[in-house]
Each structure stands twice: as structure tokens, then as C-alpha cells.
Amino acid sequence: MRTYIALLRGINVSGQKKIKMADLRTHLSSWGFSEVQTYIQSGNIVLQDEELAANQIAKRIHQGIQSAYGFDVPVMVLAPEYLDKVLANNPFLPEKDPKRLYVTFLSNPPVPELLDGLLQEDYSPEAFNLVEKHIYFFSPSGYGRAKMNNNFFEKKLKVEATTRNWRTVNKLRDMCAA
Numbered sequence: 001m002r003t004y005i006a007l008l009r010g011i012n013v014s015g016q017k018k019i020k021m022a023d024l025r026t027h028l029s030s031w032g033f034s035e036v037q038t039y040i041q042s043g044n045i046v047l048q049d050e051e052l053a054a055n056q057i058a059k060r061i062h063q064g065i066q067s068a069y070g071f072d073v074p075v076m077v078l079a080p081e082y083l084d085k086v087l088a089n090n091p092f093l094p095e096k097d098p099k100r101l102y103v104t105f106l107s108n109p110p111v112p113e114l115l116d117g118l119l120q121e122d123y124s125p126e127a128f129n130l131v132e133k134h135i136y137f138f139s140p141s142g143y144g145r146a147k148m149n150n151n152f153f154e155k156k157l158k159v160e161a162t163t164r165n166w167r168t169v170n171k172l173r174d175m176c177a178a
Contacts, residue, residue, distance in 0.1 A: 001034065001048040003176050005083060006061055007105060008043025009074035009150075009162040017071050019043070031064045033057075037175055043073070044168060046175040054079060074160045076105050080176040087173060090166075091129045092138045101166035102143060104128075104135040104150060110157035118156045123148050137163070 011017045021038040024045070028036045033047040049057055054077040062075045092101055115130060126148050129136045135153060139146040143165065146152075150163040164172075 001050045003035075003046065003048050003080055004054060004057055005078045005080065005172050005176065006043075006045040006047060006057065007076045007078070007162045007164065008045070008061075008065075009076070009160065011043045011073055012041045017069070017073060019065070019069060027064060027068055028061070031060055039168065039171055039175060042164075042168075043162075044164070044172055046172060074107070074162065076107060076160075076162055078105070080173060083169065083173045083176070086134055086169060089131065090136050092127070092136055096138050097140075098166045100138055100140055100142065102137040102139065102163050103166065103169050104137055104153050104161050104163040106133045106135065106153075106157065107160040109133055110159055114157050128153075135161075 008019075011019050021041060025036045025038055028045065028047060033049055035046075035048040037046045038044060039046070045061075047057075052060065058075040058077040061077075062073065065071070065073045065075075086103055090101065109132065110130070125140050126146060127138045128148060137146075137148060139148070143149065143163070150161050153159075153163075154161045
């Protein structure tokens with residue numbers, strides 16, 4: 001069995017796309033996944049599968065949610081090793097407050113021209129650093145007041161994205177090890 005982390009984009013936000021985690025765990029088990037765990041209500045899942053690759057798992061979860069709930073939810077699936085790299089290489093640590101750090105996971109690497117355009121702007125005191133398919137993000141005022149939020153990165157880079165705070169990223173990796 002192989003462990004994966006599935007991140008759902010935009011569920012249970014402001015009363016939109018409501019999914020109870022207990023129901024979701026039941027559905028995921030019925031869709032063939034095992035050892036299903038969820039963390040908080042925002043679509044953080046650790047599960048196991050012995051056959052499927054990450055992109056196939058994302059597709060199965062996406063289609064299952066569409067069928068069971070009737071709405072479209074982008075799904076990103078990561079391997080624990082990828083989270084290890086994310087956790088080990090945050091350029092904002094140890095200088096920045098971990099409570100003000102976030103990671104935005106991208107569906108694809110952005111087109112270089114779009115990234116260049118983003119780099120031309122100054123959004124101080126907020127800061128970001130793109131590495132592969134994720135963005136380390138620092139917002140001293142907290143995420144709720146951030147200019148560079150998930151929607152910002154999606155629009156500027158023209159890719160699907162989902163953001164998690166630093167604590168959640170650490171918790172998901174811990175859940176994989178348990």
C-alpha cells in the first residue's frame with residue numbers, strides 16, 4: 001500500500017460546497033481507498049491505495065465528489081516525499097513566524113512569462129518564493145488580509161491552486177507517518 005495526501009480546493013468555505021468529513025471518509029472508502037483520514041474541514045485527506053498513481057487518485061476523487069455531491073472540486077494528490085521536500089526547504093524559516101507561513105500547491109508549473117510578470121510587482125510586506133509546483137508564502141497580517149491569496153496566484157499564474165497554512169502541511173506529513 002502506498003500513502004498519498006489529497007487536497008481538495010474550495011470546500012466548506014463560506015457555506016459553499018459543503019462536505020462533511022465523516023461522509024467523505026465513507027465515500028473514499030467505498031471508492032476503493034483504505035486507511036482514510038481527514039484533517040479539519042477544509043479538504044485535507046491522507047489515504048492509501050495499492051494500484052493507482054497520484055493523477056489517477058485525483059481523477060477518481062474528483063469524479064466521485066462530482067457524482068456524490070453534484071459539484072466540481074479540484075483535487076491535488078501528493079506523495080509524502082513531496083511534502084518532505086516542501087517542509088525541508090521553506091526559505092522563510094527560521095526568520096519568519098510559522099503562524100504566518102503558507103504553501104500554495106499548483107496543479108502545474110507556471111509558464112515562465114507569467115511568473116516573470118508576477119516577479120515584477122512588489123507586494124511588500126508579503127513575500128513568496130516559487131519552487132517547482134508550490135509557492136512558499138509569507139503574510140505578516142495573516143491569510144485573511146493577504147493580497148497574494150490563492151485566487152491571486154491562480155489568476156496571475158493561470159493554474160489551479162490550493163493553499164494550506166504551515167501547521168496543516170506539517171500535520172498532514174505527521175499523519176502519513178502515523
